[in-house]
Amino acid sequence: MKKYKNIIFTIFLCSTFFIVFFGGEKMKSLGVEELDIYAGAGVGIDKYGEADIKYRVPGILNGYKLDGSAERVISTGVGSTIGKTREDRQKKIGNKLFFGLVKLYLIEEEYAKFGIRPIMDITFKNPAVNNDLFLVVCKGRSEEYFMKDISGYDNSADYISDMIKNSVNYNFFKGEYMFKNAVLSMDAEGKNVVSPYIEILEDEIKITGMGVFKKDKLAAILDMKDTKIMNMLRENKVKGILTIQKDSKKYINYEAESKRKITCEKIGDKYVFTIDLNLKGDIINNELYKDIASKIEVTEKFEEDMAKQVKEMCSGFLEKMKHGYKVDLLQLGWVAAAKYGRDTGVDWDEVVSNSDIKVNVKVSIDSVGRGQY
């Protein structure tokens, strides 16, 4: 082996040389000053009639000044296809486009209803695009969000992406509303895409619900109350606060972490889903139950009451889902498809809407805090 060492090394070097010299395109390297590095982009459409649609893609980037401070720059491209918007934008700016560090896509509600397949496709084709970018549905025009000045941030795209990232602390959000997950679940059988819905309320950007897609089209927008329940039933290991309230002074707040398990059975032609929800957490405020810390009966009563309330909430939501939205919001079809076979031509939205869904809730208390007056 030692004898051939030199020969092997030489062959290796030669082949590397040939591969680099003849194979493939040479890496283009540009100075960072010559690039426009986008932080976020919005996607919207302007309708000029039945079939006449123009895409409008505003991008937001930091323009750096000589003294090191950053300034927000918005450049919008308009065109009849998304590819054409790039050409249009290039005409207006001095530097080369660079979409590799985009953190966020703001999809306007109108465009989401129209169908997001084109933007998903063009983004997926480009290997340089960040797969962890967040997909967010917004009300109104995306420029309004980008135009907002937020103190402490250079631009609002950073702010919104941070907002989505940290939403996981409460409201049972999962925080995985990224491009890569959307690509995977858009066309997977029994799965669907969800993404947070933001609005400008009282001059502040706020998450006000969740947009649910059916294939590539926005099917429903849930308000915050429904969003909470949907997240709880849809995601595993999420955190949030649940409340039993009698009046403004008598209530109990319970901060819980959930664990969820779905089992599916087929009886005849009908599917039966059972969702086991295990909630475990702390009581953060209690005015409703006396002596919850000292008496085990009271604790048990709370656990029972809370389980009952969550169950009621869930069954109310499921009713709404089956008869109102008629979309499989909980990805139950995915569980059923895994068990009873894919590609059977079943419309899971319809099947789930006609199936029995049972929810079992179990509540347990970790700690009740350090005392109460």
Added chain:
Amino acid sequence: MKIKKIVIIFLVALIGYVYADKLKVSPVEELNVSSGYGVDINKELSGNVQYSIPFTVYEFKKKVRLGTGGTTKKAASSKAVGEQSSNIIEAKANSIGQTREDRQLNSSKSIIIGTQKISVISEEAASYGILNLINIIFSNAKTNDRGIFTIGKGKAEDILNFKVEGYASSADYIDGMIRNAIDYNFISGEYTLLDVYVALDSEGKNLVLPYLEIKDKSITFTGMALFKGDKMIYVLPMEESKVMNMLRGKKGKGVLTLQEGPEKYINYDAMVKKKVKCNRREEKYEFTIELDFQGDIKDNTLYKDIKKENESEFEKLMEKKIEKMCNDFLYKMKNVYKIDCLNLGMYAAAKYGRETGVDWNEKVCNSDIKVIVKVKIDKMGRGQY
């Protein structure tokens, strides 16, 4: 051999624990550090209440790289680092716990709860009751127990939003103001979470909290808010608060004045020590409050040449004046406020038994309260023109 095994097991357990704990730690840039919060309520038509809780959050500005020269660069960057400002994040919900969920929806970082130095409760919220608030704060073991509670006139949000020059947030300013208020006006400084909790829970005690107002374009400490149970019922102006604090606290510092005309007065900067004695005669309680003043004369244009002889004269006059002030206050307390704002019930309960179902507010207001004042002069200053 056995010991070695135990030590190893112990260490493994410890490492596991520490590691698990560490996982939750995140850098400070990714957290919203809050310096204070307010409590407002909006009453709805149905009689329910919507809680609105604004948080003051520090905001760290990015360093700005300036200039090219060596020395100027240093100066500029050090200035930029010190620059700090604050922002307000408001949340509204039907219960206090739920406001946390709402707050997360419009903030970009996760918020740590419990680091606050100051809480400003609006007058309306305080009259509605602060029980729920105290409970949620206290049950969180990570809370800063030394955080100060205050009552604010108008909306708490306006007070927190108020820009005070030289401070990152008005919460920092209020914190300093209350902590240093103990030097004058006989203020005791016992307005922290622990004090509030103890005052609410123990028999014969009533809660008082500082009352803040935005006056003449600055935040001012204008009086004391008086609580009965967990509800605020009266706000005392500073003049009365002074007398109340004198009679209520164990120790206090303040300035007392004898005045005859605009140019003729004497200022007496004194420290007071209080002692309470309690007696029961049949059904009636008798309280004796002894106040010992000791202090310096700061300013004297009233008496020419104070010597040993007229020192005692001054002392007597002062005693009389303080006694009158105290008796006026006690009369008002018994007949107008009708609550035991001097915590006298606590002394009586300690002597004659707790949990007897006595309403101390009523008992104290129907009792005899005597005030005995002693004034002593320490120093007169170094001379007088």
